[in-house]
Amino acid sequence: MSxxxxxxxxxxxxxxxxxxxxxxxxxxxxxxxxxxxxLALILVFVIGVILSPVNPETGHRxxxxxxxxxxxxxxxxxxxxxxxxxxxxxxxxxxxxxVGSVLGLSATLVAIFLIRFGWPAAVAIPxxxxxxxxxxxxxxxLVSRFRVQPFVATLVMMVAGRxxxxxxxxxxxxxxxxxxxxxxxxxxxxxVMTRPLFGHFLExxxxxxxxxxxxxxxxxxxxxxxxxLYAIGGNEEAARLSxxxxxxxxxxxxxxxxxxxxLAGICNASRQTLGDPExxxxxxxxxxxxxxxxxxxxxxxxxxxLLTLLGTLILGYIGKFLSLMGAAEAHRLLAKGLIIVIAxxxxxxxx
Amino acid sequence: xxxxxxxxxxALLAVVFVGCGARKPATGARGGAGRQWVIGMSQCNLxxxxxxxxxxxxxxxxxxxxxxKVIYKxxxxxxxxxxxxxxxFMDQGVNLIIISPKEAKPLTEPVRRAYQSGIPVIVLDRKVxxxxxxxxxxxxxxxIGRAAGQFLVKALNGRGNIVELQGLxxxxxxxxxxxxxxxxxxxxxxxxxxxxxxxxxxPDAQREMNSALARFPQATAIDAVYxxxxxxxxxxxxxxxxxxxxxxxxxxxxxxxxxxHEGVRYVREGILTATFQYPTGGKExxxxxxxxxxxxxxxxxxxxxxxxxxxxxVAQGGAVIE
Numbered sequence: 308m309s310x311x312x313x314x315x316x317x318x319x320x321x322x323x324x325x326x327x328x329x330x331x332x333x334x335x336x337x338x339x340x341x342x343x344x345x346l347a348l349i350l351v352f353v354i355g356v357i358l359s360p361v362n363p364e365t366g367h368r369x370x371x372x373x374x375x376x377x378x379x380x381x382x383x384x385x386x387x388x389x390x391x392x393x394x395x396x397x398x399x400x401x402x403x404x405x406v407g408s409v410l411g412l413s414a415t416l417v418a419i420f421l422i423r424f425g426w427p428a429a430v431a432i433p434x435x436x437x438x439x440x441x442x443x444x445x446x447x448x449l450v451s452r453f454r455v456q457p458f459v460a461t462l463v464m465m466v467a468g469r470x471x472x473x474x475x476x477x478x479x480x481x482x483x484x485x486x487x488x489x490x491x492x493x494x495x496x497x498x499v500m501t502r503p504l505f506g507h508f509l510e511x512x513x514x515x516x517x518x519x520x521x522x523x524x525x526x527x528x529x530x531x532x533x534x535x536l537y538a539i540g541g542n543e544e545a546a547r548l549s550x551x552x553x554x555x556x557x558x559x560x561x562x563x564x565x566x567x568x569x570l571a572g573i574c575n576a577s578r579q580t581l582g583d584p585e586x587x588x589x590x591x592x593x594x595x596x597x598x599x600x601x602x603x604x605x606x607x608x609x610x611x612x613l614l615t616l617l618g619t620l621i622l623g624y625i626g627k628f629l630s631l632m633g634a635a636e637a638h639r640l641l642a643k644g645l646i647i648v649i650a651x652x653x654x655x656x657x658x
Numbered sequence: 659x660x661x662x663x664x665x666x667x668x669a670l671l672a673v674v675f676v677g678c679g680a681r682k683p684a685t686g687a688r689g690g691a692g693r694q695w696v697i698g699m700s701q702c703n704l705x706x707x708x709x710x711x712x713x714x715x716x717x718x719x720x721x722x723x724x725x726x727k728v729i730y731k732x733x734x735x736x737x738x739x740x741x742x743x744x745x746x747f748m749d750q751g752v753n754l755i756i757i758s759p760k761e762a763k764p765l766t767e768p769v770r771r772a773y774q775s776g777i778p779v780i781v782l783d784r785k786v787x788x789x790x791x792x793x794x795x796x797x798x799x800x801x802i803g804r805a806a807g808q809f810l811v812k813a814l815n816g817r818g819n820i821v822e823l824q825g826l827x828x829x830x831x832x833x834x835x836x837x838x839x840x841x842x843x844x845x846x847x848x849x850x851x852x853x854x855x856x857x858x859x860x861p862d863a864q865r866e867m868n869s870a871l872a873r874f875p876q877a878t879a880i881d882a883v884y885x886x887x888x889x890x891x892x893x894x895x896x897x898x899x900x901x902x903x904x905x906x907x908x909x910x911x912x913x914x915x916x917x918x919h920e921g922v923r924y925v926r927e928g929i930l931t932a933t934f935q936y937p938t939g940g941k942e943x944x945x946x947x948x949x950x951x952x953x954x955x956x957x958x959x960x961x962x963x964x965x966x967x968x969x970x971x972v973a974q975g976g977a978v979i980e
Contacts, residue, residue, distance in 0.1 A: 362751040363696070369749050378749070382742045478855065480828045482763050579737050579764040581828075631746055633729045636704075 343653055344602050344617040351621050355628035370628055377508050383623040384516035385410070385571040385587075387616070389594035390601075391523045392567030394615045395560050397598050398527065400540045400607025401457035403561060405446060406568040406594055408468030409439050410587030413572025415472045418481035418582020421496060425489025428496040436569045442468060443565020447558030461561075465591070472584035481582030493580055500577035512574045519567060524612035536560060540607025596643065597622050600650040621646065695754065695951050697728045697944075698747035702760035702784070703735035706858050707889065708915050708938065712758065712782065715940025723948065728756075737764035744768040748775060754951060756943050758782040761828040766790075778950045782939045785830040789958075793946050795939040797962040799834035800841070802934045805966065805979050806912055807842015809932055810882055813910060817847035818881030821870045823894055825858045825886035831936075832858075835886045835914065851880070856890050863893030871901050880909050888913035888921035888933055895929050916967050916976070925967045935965040935976060 339346060359370030369375055389406045396403045413435045420431035442464055449460035483490045500511050527533040535556045538546040547553045568587075575586045601618025603610025625646060629639045697720075704710055713730060720728050729752070733740035737760050745768065747755050755777055759765035762785055770790035773779045778792040785794060810820065822839070825832035832855070852873060854866035863885060874880055885891035891913030898906035915921045916935035924930040942960055949956045965976035 360750050362749065364751045369746075369751075372749060374749055375746075378742065378745055382738070480761070480763075482828075575738070578741065580767070581763050583737075630731065630743065631750065633731055636732050636734055 340653075344614055347600075347650070348617050348621055348624070351624045355624050358628050358632055360631055369631055374507060375627065375631075377513070379620075379623040379627050380513045380516065381510055383619055383626070384512045385574050386590065386593045386597060386622065387516045387619040388519045388567050388571040388574070389590055390597035390615045390619050391519045391612060392564035393591075393594045394598050394601075394603055394610065394612055395523060395527065395536060396457070396564045397595075397603055397605060398536045398540045398607055398610060399557060399560055400543070400605075401450060401557070401560070402461060402595070402605070403443075403446065403564045404458065404461040404591050405442065405464035405468050406564060406571075407587040407590040407592075408465045408472065409442050409565055409568035410572040410575060410590055411584055412442075412468050412472040412475075413439055413569035414576040414579075414586040415476045415481055415572075415582040415584045417496075417573050417576050419475060421494040422481055422483050422490045422582070423485075423488045428494065431496075432573060435573055436566050439565040439567070439569025439572070440562045441565070443562040443568075444558050446565070447561030450561065451554035451557040469584075469588075476582065476584040480584070482580070497577045497580050500574065512577065515570065515574065519570065520612055520616050523563075523567075527612050532556065532559070537608055540609070542608070593622065596647055600646060602650070618650075694724075695726045696750075696752045697726055697754045697756060697947055698731070698743075698750065698752040699728050699756045700731050700733060700740055700743040700747070701758050702733050702740060704732045705735065706887075707920055708887065708917060708936070709758065711917055712938035712940045715938050716756070716944055719941040719944035723944070726944075726948065726951070733760060735760060737761060740765060741768045744772055748772050748777060752777065754947050755779045756782060756947065759784050759786055759829075761826065762786050762830060763828070778947075780943050780946055780950075782943055783831060792950060793956050793958060793960065795942050795946065795960045795962065796831075797936050797939075797964050799831045799936075800838035801979070802914055802936065802964050803835040803838020803840075804842040805838075805964070806835075806884055806914070806932075806934060807839040807844075807848075809842075809966065810884065810910070810912060811843055811846045811848055813931065814848065814881055819849055819851045819874070819879060821867065821880055821883045821894070822850050822853035823856045823863045823866055823883060823885040823890045824853060825856065825890070827855050832886055839884060856885075856893075858887050858890065860889040860893040863890035864897045867894040867897035868901075871897060871905070877903065877905065877908070880905070882910035882912065882931075885911070885913045887936075888915040888917065888924060888930070891921075891930055891933070892924060895924075916965065922967050922972060922976075925969060925972050928969070932966060932968045934979070935967065937962045937964070 355370045356368055359368040361367065362369055389410065393403055393406060416438060417431050417435045420426045420434060421428065446461050446464050449455040450457050479485065483492055503510050527536065535546065535551045538549070538551060539553055539556060543553060572586065576582050579586070597618040598615050599605065599618065600621050601610070601614035601616070603614050622643070625642055626639065629642060699716060701709055701713055704713070716728060720726055731743045733743055740760055741764060744755065744757065744765070755772055757765070757769065757779060759781065766787040769779050769781065769786050770788065773790045773792065781791050781794045783796050810818070822836070824836055827833060827836070852870040854869070856862040856866055867883070870880065883891060883894045885894055891911045895906050895911050898909055910931040911929065913921055913924070913930050913933045914936050916933045921930065921933035925933055939962055942962065946956050946960065964979050966979055967976040971977045
């Protein structure tokens with residue numbers, strides 16, 4: 308409507324020159340903000356290299372060794388798998404506190420199926436995954452159908468799940484050779500899961516971690532279901548009004564999270580070579596930390612799977628170089644807390 | 659908040675440049691004549707006072723030997739963490755590993771792999787399965803359990819109700835102290851009316867003792883508590899005291915460990931009826947490590963002795979058990 312002249316072509320030259328130094332700085336700051344996840348990962352990696360002990364035989368820094376990098380992926384695979392499922396739940400502005408207990412229950416169940424009953428892995432694994440998905444669905448139903456807050460609903464599942472794990476274990480750690488058990492030797496699955504495929508590298512557990520991240524990344528980014536999750540997290544009422552079946556989507560999300568937890572439990576049993584009903588205790592906190600550090604917002608609607616991978620690796624690098632240094636547990640916990648606080652502060656600046 | 663991101667970016671760049679400069683290939687700088695041996699020590703947890711004592715014993719034994727350096731790692735009672743620590747020691751190229759495993763099964767394979775890769779492994783207190791280690795050092799837990807059983811048979815005149823507060827039953831000391839105790843009370847009229855796995859932890863023991871006291875509320879229902887370690891025995895004593903019926907005076911409490919500032923003190927103060935010494939083996943661990951590193955032969959098994967402490971002999975430093 309207005310007859311005002313366009314002023315795009317009007318560039319006052321002296322002003323532009325004055326802006327130049329400030330704008331380069333602004334570019335750097337905005338780059339840091341955009342890629343803060345990757346930069347944080349690089350920073351932590353460099354710190355790890357600096358603080359790394361040196362192998363006296365080879366003269367190389369242990370942190371840089373391919374073996375160490377591989378070990379980090381292997382040792383943090385369970386946290387990573389949990390964090391991947393947790394990301395989907397957090398995208399919907401929910402939370403799942405039960406993943407640690409589901410991990411413990413699944414680890415106990417897979418050991419019972421394989422060792423106590425002597426069933427083959429092809430039967431035991433799907434049953435455990437199903438159990439995880441079932442518990443997740445129950446959480447999802449509590450949240451969507453019965454309007455229970457996710458914190459409360461999954462807290463209930465956390466307690467119940469841990470109780471169930473201790474119940475089915477019969478109070479022992481499920482391992483071969485116990486009275487009345489079918490097997491006196493380890494089931495082949497345990498060795499298969501932990502044996503590197505290529506020389507020293509890439510155990511199936513590591514590959515499962517990477518595959519889970521990749522699969523859920525595709526789901527979150529490229530499927531309609533994924534888009535629904537972002538919509539629900541961004542504005543649930545608007546999503547509902549636009550025709551998205553919010554209740555169904557939520558149940559499915561928590562079910563996937565439970566399934567991931569069950570998968571992590573199978574990995575845990577394979578690593579420990581026994582079914583530990585206390586496995587996964589407090590793992591849910593590390594999973595949430597990995598998601599938050601990566602940059603996914605706890606308010607929902609923002610973030611993604613690759614960010615969670617970054618967050619898991621950051622936690623892994625910090626844990627590993629502190630462990631290589633022989634740092635006291637107190638230092639490790641303080642470092643973890645500090646990283647989370649910094650990550651959250653940087654996030655707040657963005658919003 | 660813009661200032662924050664400015665500072666953060668500047669700090670990041672500074673660290674990156676400093677990092678690049680500091681990354682020198684590490685040769686030499688071994689400071690001084692002769693090589694220094696590095697010993698990696700993985701402790702399953704430092705929540706048990708007895709294990710804190712074990713690490714202290716190791717440090718005290720290593721101090722007069724500048725030719726060895728000990729790196730301590732605390733596995734926080736997680737088997738998977740302890741597995742990772744053994745892997746790290748292998749990658750760090752330590753000369754010897756001392757490990758006190760959380761439980762036998764998950765640590766058997768990592769210890770075997772380290773041992774077969776040429777790193778001697780000394781196992782303290784809790785065994786791993788098989789024989790793939792250089793030396794195991796521990797006291798005879800079965801004998802201690804048996805001695806505890808025999809002590810209670812004598813103290814209760816052959817008849818009584820026992821509450822057994824067990825240590826982690828997936829660890830060998832727990833299994834052996836239980837088995838030995840059963841052997842010790844065999845043939846008598848001592849009965850175990852309640853038993854629970856307290857995992858060596860005092861809060862767990864207190865909780866389980868509360869359950870026992872609730873299950874058997876009559877004043878004479880429980881004659882004695884046999885706890886697999888002193889913290890558990892102490893937790894049971896506290897539970898009985900808090901019950902308020904005065905049962906902490908009528909029930910006999912027997913524990914194991916006999917650390918001077920803990921179990922022995924409890925006996926002196928009348929809290930425990932008896933405790934059995936379970937030496938940590940820290941000193942013997944370093945002595946054996948030095949022998950192995952110098953190329954001398956070391957035995958496959960070192961069995962440590964034990965003593966009993968009661969009110970009668972605590973002033974004399976207990977009595978040796980043959």
